[in-house]
Structures are given as structure tokens and as C-alpha cells.
Amino acid sequence: MPNVIPAGADLNDPLYYLSNARTLINWVRERHGDLLTQTELYRLDCFDSLPEQAQALLIRMVMRRGELFRSDQLQYAELSAPLPLLRLLADAGFVLLDPALTVEELASLLCKSELWQVCHRLNPDAPPSKQSRKHDLVTWITQTDHGARTLEDWLPDAGFDAVSLEVSPLMQRLQLMFFGNLHQDWSAFVVTELGHQLYEPVPLDSASRAFHQRSDVDLYLALHTLQQRLEQGEPLNDILTELPACGSTPWLENRRRKLMFALGQAFERAGQLSQARTLYAQNPHREARIRQLRLMERMDLPEATFEAASASLEAIQQPEARLRIHRIRVRSARKAGISIEPPRQPVISTHRLSLPLEANESVEQAVIAHLATQGIQAFHVENRLFTGLFALLYWPAIFAPVPGAFFHPFQAGPADLYRPEFQASRQALIDACTAQLETGGYRATILARLAQKQNIRCHLIHWPSLTEERVNACLTLVPAEHLKQVFLHMMKDLRYHRRGLPDLICFDWQARRYQLIEVKGPGDRLQDHQRLWLECFQAQGIPASVYQIQHEQTE
DNA sequence: CCGCGGTGGG
DNA sequence: TTCACACAGTCCT
DNA sequence: GACTGTGTGTCTCCCACCGCGGGA
Ligand SMILES: [Mn+2]
Ligand SMILES: [Mn+2]
Numbered sequence: 001m002p003n004v005i006p007a008g009a010d011l012n013d014p015l016y017y018l019s020n021a022r023t024l025i026n027w028v029r030e031r032h033g034d035l036l037t038q039t040e041l042y043r044l045d046c047f048d049s050l051p052e053q054a055q056a057l058l059i060r061m062v063m064r065r066g067e068l069f070r071s072d073q074l075q076y077a078e079l080s081a082p083l084p085l086l087r088l089l090a091d092a093g094f095v096l097l098d099p100a101l102t103v104e105e106l107a108s109l110l111c112k113s114e115l116w117q118v119c120h121r122l123n124p125d126a127p128p129s130k131q132s133r134k135h136d137l138v139t140w141i142t143q144t145d146h147g148a149r150t151l152e153d154w155l156p157d158a159g160f161d162a163v164s165l166e167v168s169p170l171m172q173r174l175q176l177m178f179f180g181n182l183h184q185d186w187s188a189f190v191v192t193e194l195g196h197q198l199y200e201p202v203p204l205d206s207a208s209r210a211f212h213q214r215s216d217v218d219l220y221l222a223l224h225t226l227q228q229r230l231e232q233g234e235p236l237n238d239i240l241t242e243l244p245a246c247g248s249t250p251w252l253e254n255r256r257r258k259l260m261f262a263l264g265q266a267f268e269r270a271g272q273l274s275q276a277r278t279l280y281a282q283n284p285h286r287e288a289r290i291r292q293l294r295l296m297e298r299m300d301l302p303e304a305t306f307e308a309a310s311a312s313l314e315a316i317q318q319p320e321a322r323l324r325i326h327r328i329r330v331r332s333a334r335k336a337g338i339s340i341e342p343p344r345q346p347v348i349s350t351h352r353l354s355l356p357l358e359a360n361e362s363v364e365q366a367v368i369a370h371l372a373t374q375g376i377q378a379f380h381v382e383n384r385l386f387t388g389l390f391a392l393l394y395w396p397a398i399f400a401p402v403p404g405a406f407f408h409p410f411q412a413g414p415a416d417l418y419r420p421e422f423q424a425s426r427q428a429l430i431d432a433c434t435a436q437l438e439t440g441g442y443r444a445t446i447l448a449r450l451a452q453k454q455n456i457r458c459h460l461i462h463w464p465s466l467t468e469e470r471v472n473a474c475l476t477l478v479p480a481e482h483l484k485q486v487f488l489h490m491m492k493d494l495r496y497h498r499r500g501l502p503d504l505i506c507f508d509w510q511a512r513r514y515q516l517i518e519v520k521g522p523g524d525r526l527q528d529h530q531r532l533w534l535e536c537f538q539a540q541g542i543p544a545s546v547y548q549i550q551h552e553q554t555e
Numbered sequence: 556c557c558g559c560g561g562t563g564g565g
Numbered sequence: 566t567t568c569a570c571a572c573a574g575t576c577c578t
Numbered sequence: 579g580a581c582t583g584t585g586t587g588t589c590t591c592c593c594a595c596c597g598c599g600g601g602a
């Protein structure tokens with residue numbers, strides 16, 4: 001399997017960013033060429049045939065925030081004057097010179113004093129105060145004259161030109177096809193080249209790619225725009241009518257369901273409960289099932305809610321969701337006068353403790369200080385220690401070149417890390433790592449990887465929390481059998497079981513024992529996933545308990 | 556005048 | 566800028 | 579007791595710079 005990881009451009013090259021952009025574009029053309037239209041391929045060819053300096057300026061704009069720029073802020077030491085380059089780009093249709101601007105767009109381009117000049121031109125006799133806030137100037141202009149005009153119209157003597165980028169959709173599509181997401185961007189190249197981010201090298205063959213059908217890319221992009229429109233507060237019914245149909249792969253369909261769920265919640269907040277219910281009803285996503293039951297509980301007869309909750313319990317395996325549905329079932333049964341078997345709820349071992357709580361110090365720190373007086377070493381680690389140890393032990397499985405899991409050089413984990421098939425796709429590797437907990441090899445493995453893999457990005461590792469001291473302490477005082485039980489439980493559902501681990505891990509070096517403590521201050525209570533972990537610990541004989549802290553009565 | 560949040564850049 | 570956690574306010578029994 | 583919404587840190591690099599807005 002040829003390793004075709006592209007080298008980031010040499011940063012001594014003044015056009016290093018253009019070189020990186022070409023790497024990305026060519027990568028997508030080679031692997032995803034069949035997912036691009038003839039028009040898109042033609043535009044990329046046009047880009048190639050532009051003079052190098054014009055290409056570079058375009059990439060500078062693509063990498064910057066927004067789609068509107070002023071020519072005086074496009075001056076780069078490594079490039080010639082922007083205007084002639086911009087004209088080349090405009091001739092090729094990549095940018096638009098002097099575009100029509102809304103008032104908001106105008107304001108994003110101008111600084112406050114320039115914006116005041118615009119006001120002054122509109123009404124020289126009664127301009128607003130120069131002390132007005134920028135946003136007030138915007139509203140002032142809107143009230144006086146709202147209409148999109150070009151910068152030439154708004155402020156002819158501005159002293160610079162406005163330019164808009166006309167290739168964002170294509171560039172966003174390329175970015176998505178390369179990274180498989182839209183939160184990583186071009187800066188990944190330079191940040192990696194600088195050594196600020198490290199990534200595990202995973203062999204990629206030329207068939208590795210994030211998408212396999214153009215319609216999948218389209219769906220991802222459509223969902224993303226709808227998501228943004230939802231966040232911006234657009235009318236919910238507009239978004240509802242544009243919801244795309246079912247996705248072709250489970251992970252895309254899951255993204256669609258998450259958006260449907262978010263839209264349903266927005267309807268709920270807006271008081272449009274029937275719209276919300278319709279959305280939830282079509283949505284098999286766990287969260288949606290629960291919200292639907294909650295709405296039924298509020299709106300329907302308790303008998304109906306009881307039946308629906310009972311049916312959901314048959315279908316849903318995820319323990320946290322089951323816990324919430326179970327409570328709904330119990331409540332509606334009581335309301336409907338249905339008698340059901342009382343739930344078995346294990347009692348969680350709880351200790352009450354009075355401590356002097358300082359205002360500027362967390363309650364967890366107070367407990368750590370208290371334990372220190374008893375010669376016990378405690379760390380506030382929450383999820384970060386066990387998930388980190390898990391990742392160190394199972395590293396070869398996590399970063400195994402499973403087909404489809406890795407498709408670009410900047411991944412902090414496989415694409416399917418939180419998907420149900422993760423375990424099955426790597427079973428042999430996982431078993432080999434687990435076996436080390438039985439043969440005893442795990443200690444050396446984990447310590448070696450802690451050193452070897454230091455600072456390599458991994459979704460399950462928070463490096464600052466994973467100090468050698470803590471790892472050593474864990475490997476010394478936590479029995480292998482306990483680690484195994486914890487890891488097997490995490491493996492069942494990495495997405496949900498990486499949350500809810502107790503606040504503190506405590507090491508008693510005299511007694512050579514350890515324990516886990518979930519700290520609860522006054523007015524804080526166990527969350528469902530925290531309770532589930534504590535139940536798991538108790539069932540496995542792992543020492544874990546809740547410390548309920550009260551303010552110490554002074555005198 | 557200065558703190559800040561946002562942005563650009565390697 | 567998401568995500569996990571804590572915390573505060575509300576309703577209900 | 580349970581549900582809900584909100585606040586907080588944040589550890590997706592890290593430094594320099596700029597404009598805004600407010601109060602030293
Ligand atoms: Mn905590
Ligand atoms: Mn806690």
C-alpha cells in the first residue's frame with residue numbers, strides 16, 4: 001500500500017500556501033474527480049492556467065474569513081499590487097470587483113470613521129454623532145436609505161476598491177471532500193508543517209476518500225447550510241420545507257436526523273409543539289424519541305405515553321436513553337393508574353463531608369486538599385485519564401488503516417471511531433491489545449506509547465492531563481482486571497461511555513490502594529451517565545463513590 | 556488610553 | 566466553536 | 579425529584595495587530 005501522504009510545503013517558499021492549495025486541489029481531483037462536474041473541473045483548469053501571482057492572491061482570499069475584501073487589505077509582500085491581479089481574477093470570473101453591498105456588508109468592510117463618512121454623505125445637514133456605536137450607524141443608514149449599492153455609490157472617494165470572492169461554493173466543496181468535514185481548513189497544512197499539531201501517519205492508498213457519491217457531498221453541504229440558517233434564526237418553516245430526503249449512508253442519515261432534531265427543538269422553544277412532534281415522530285434518533293415521549297407526556301393521555309414509552313424501551317439499547325425513557329414510563333404509569341414492577345435502582349455509595357469552601361476554589365480542589373491532609377494523592381481527571389489510557393493501549397486498533405477510516409493526513413482518529421461498527425471492524429487488533437491486560441504486557445506498552453506518541457492528536461487523548469506521574473500511578477495501583485472492565489465498558493459505546501467518569505482518582509500509597517470519587521457540591525446532583533458509570537464500577541468491585549460536600553459550619 | 560475580542564499569518 | 570460539566574430556576578407531588 | 583436552560587472553560591498553535599467601546 002503506497003504511502004501518499006503529501007508533504008506540507010516548505011515554509012521558506014513565500015508562496016507556500018499556494019503550494020498547499022495545489023496539493024489539496026490535486027488530491028481532490030485525483031481521488032474525487034468523478035464526483036466533480038465538468039463545469040467544476042473546467043474552473044479548476046482555468047485556475048491552473050492563471051498567472052501564479054493571481055492564483056496566489058485568490059488563495060489568500062479563500063483562506064481568509066468572509067467573502068468581501070478591500071483592495072488595500074490585500075497587499076502582500078510576496079505579491080505585486082493587488083488591483084491588476086484582481087482584474088485578472090475578475091476576467092476569469094473568480095472574483096467580482098465593486099459588487100453590490102448591503103448596509104451590513106458595507107459596515108463589515110468599513111471602519112467606524114469611514115462608515116460615518118457614508119452617513120455624512122447621505123445627510124450632510126444632520127449626520128449622526130461621531131460617538132455613535134458602529135451598529136447604531138448601521139441602523140441610521142438603514143432608516144435613511146436601505147438598498148444594496150456598490151462601494152462606488154456609498155463612498156466614491158473611499159480610496160480602495162471592494163471585491164467579492166465568487167468561488168466559495170466550489171472551494172467549500174473541495175475542502176469538504178478533502179477533510180470529510182467543514183471544521184478543518186487550509187490552516188491544517190501550515191500548522192502541521194510548523195509542528196504545532198502532530199498527526200499519526202496512517203498509510204492511505206489512492207482509493208481512500210471521504211465520499212463516494214456526489215449526492216452525498218451535496219447532502220452534507222445542504223445540511224450544513226440549513227444548520228447555519230437555523231442558528232441564524234431564519235423562520236423555522238422555511239427550513240422545514242427545505243429538509244432533504246433520507247441520506248444514502250448511515251452517517252449522513254444520522255447528520256440529517258440531528259438537524260431534524262435541532263429543528264424540532266427550535267419549534268418546541270417557539271411553542272409550536274405540533275410541528276415539533278411531527279419532526280420527532282419521523283426521527284428514529286434517540287434524542288428525538290425521548291423528546292417525543294416528553295411531549296406526549298405533556299399533551300396526551302398517560303395511557304398512550306405509557307404504551308409508547310414501553311415500546312421504545314423494547315427498541316432502544318443505549319443505557320442513558322433507557323434511563324430517561326424508564327422514568328417517563330414510570331411517571332405515566334402512575335398517572336394512568338397502571339401498576340408496574342418497581343425499578344431496581346442500585347444504591348450508589350455516598351459519603352457526606354463538611355469542608356470549608358473558598359469562593360475562588362473549586363469544590364473538587366477542596367476535596368483534593370482535604371485528602372492530601374490524610375496522605376492521599378488525588379487528581380481531578382474526570383474523563384481524561386481512563387479515555388487516555390484506553391487510547392494508549394488500543395492505539396494500533398484506533399489508527400489501523402481500516403478501509404474508509406482514514407482519507408487525509410490530518411485526522412485525530414478514524415472516521416468511524418464513534419460509529420457502531422468501530423469494534424467489529426478491528427476485532428482482532430482490539431483483542432490483541434486486550435490480551436496484554438491478561439499477560440501483563442500492557443504496562444510497558446502504555447508507558448512506551450505515552451512517550452512515543454506524545455502530543456500526537458487523538459480524539460480520546462487530552463495530553464496535558466495524561467502526565468507520566470498519573471499514568472504510572474494508575475499502572476501501579478489499578479489492577480489490570482479493573483482496567484480491563486473499564487475498557488470493555490468504554491468499548492461498548494465510545495461516544496457515550498467516554499463521558500461521565502468520576503471527578504477524582506485518588507492514590508493511597510501507604511495502603512497501596514486507589515479509589516474514584518465523584519464530587520458533588522451543594523446543589524449539584526449525579527447526572528445519568530455519571531450514575532451509570534458508578535453502577536458499572538460497583539458491579540465490577542471497582543472502588544468508586546460519591547462525596548457529597550457541604551459548607552463547613554464555622555463555630 | 557487601554558483591555559478585549561476578532562482576525563491574520565507562519 | 567463544540568462539548569462536558571456545573572448550577573440555578575421551575576414545576577410537581 | 580426531575581426537567582430545562584444557561585453559564586463556563588476550552589487544552590483545535592500561538593503570537594502580533596487592529597478596531598471597537600468604555601472607563602481607568
Ligand atoms: Mn466534574
Ligand atoms: Mn462532580
